[in-house]
Amino acid sequence: MKATHSTTQHYKQRTRWLPISAVAALLVVAGLTAVLAMGSPSPHKADAGISATGIGATASGATETMSSPPSATPTPAHQTPGDKTPGGKTPGNAAATSQTSAAPAPVHSSSQNAPASSLAGRIQPGVAYQGVATEYSAADGNGACLFGPSGDMMIAAMNELDYQDSEACGAHILVRAANGATVTVLITNECPYPCAPGQLDLSQQAFAKIADPRAGRIPITWQLVSPAAGSAISIRYKVGSSQYWCGIQVIGERNPVARLEVSTGSGWQQLSRSSYNYFLSPSGTGCGRAIRITDIYGQQVTTAAFPVEPDVIQPAQVQFAQH
Structure with missing residues (x-):
């Protein structure tokens, strides 16, 4: 409020001195009585024109409208795959920085082929998500979804948040690496903390389809797909x-x-x-x-x-x- 205070004092000073000059001039022409009848600018009117209250409201309004732009949805934090625990779950490195994002970061959405569904969980059809891919030794392919041993090792563990208490089980996910290579995997397992939202822990066989296994972890985009071929339920x-x-x-x-x-x-x-x-x-x-x-x-x-x-x-x- 310093600006408000100094501006008001400036106007008060002008109001106090201007009438003295005016009175001196008018006394020569018409005398003291006529000048007093005409009056001078009121200091209260000058203050009212730009009062402390008025300036304060303006400053406050400016402050309220100058808000910071909304922050972008954070992308999944980089995680390092760790050892796997019994029971099929695949924890990452506990020393890694956890991701605070509440959801996988969408890259783009399209409603032309697969519109978003109100029945879907966190993984919506027609939406591509970004994250990282790590790899693990999937043994016989069994995992937290309890499907049992898998004859096809193109499988993956979904991060805990997007796994959503097994709702991701059975989902077919198209994974795309930065080099353009792709692989479609079946979600059969869960990768708990510190796997970040958006992260997929691929079987070693699936990871090798899109990157050199020595890389360990790579940036990816992924989305839900509905495969053309398949046997009966x-x-x-x-x-x-x-x-x-x-x-x-x-x-x-x-x-x-x-x-x-x-x-x-x-x-x-x-x-x-x-x-x-x-x-x-x-x-x-x-x-x-x-x-x-x-x-x-x-x-x-x-x-x-x-x-x-x-x-x-x-x-x-x-x-x-x-x-």
């Missing part, structure tokens, strides 16, 4: 399932699964998805009955009723359409 009941409790897993889906429902005889009941990639019926409702599966695009396929045979892969003879 299969269903598997979890170990311990019965008519009183069951867990149901979807295997081989072309597009990520958004919802699973079981027939109750009088309608459909939606089951909740566990963090270990099974849809659970705690009371046994629908166990052994027909199953209705919805993908992130809203497509629905319905299977026949399957017997509750724990840990047995049962082909369902249905598949989602390509997007």
Whole structure:
């Protein structure tokens, strides 16, 4: 408020001295009485014209409108892959700087081929994300998604945030390196902290498709894809399932699964998805009955009723359409 104070004092000084000169001139022409009748500029009017309150409001308004531009979405922090823990999860280097971004940074979006879906989780169709790719020894390909051993080692572990409690399981991801090389991987595993949002931990075999394995980590862009080829969806009941409790897993889906429902005889009941990639019926409702599966695009396929045979892969003879 220093500027406000000095400006007001300046006007007060002018108001105090100008009337003296005016009175001297007017006394010569018409006398003291006439001059007093005409009056001089009021110091209160001068102050009111640019009062401390008025200037203060202007300064305050200027301050309020001069805000900093919004910061750009932070890109995933560089991480160094570390040793893998039992159970399929692949932690990065705990000494690495963690990423504070709440989401993978989008590079561009397109709604021409795959519009964003309200049923999708953090990974939206038609959006390309940027991050880094690291590599790990995937052994037989089994991981946190509990799909079991994989015959195709083009697989990857998704960072914990984008993995979103197993919602990324079964997603097909097209990965592109800065050199233009690409590889499509299936998400079968989770890469917890310090894997950053946007980061993918590729199997060593998949990493070698896009970069020299000695690089260890490279910048990438990646996006969800719907592959053209693929076998039918299969269903598997979890170990311990019965008519009183069951867990149901979807295997081989072309597009990520958004919802699973079981027939109750009088309608459909939606089951909740566990963090270990099974849809659970705690009371046994629908166990052994027909199953209705919805993908992130809203497509629905319905299977026949399957017997509750724990840990047995049962082909369902249905598949989602390509997007």
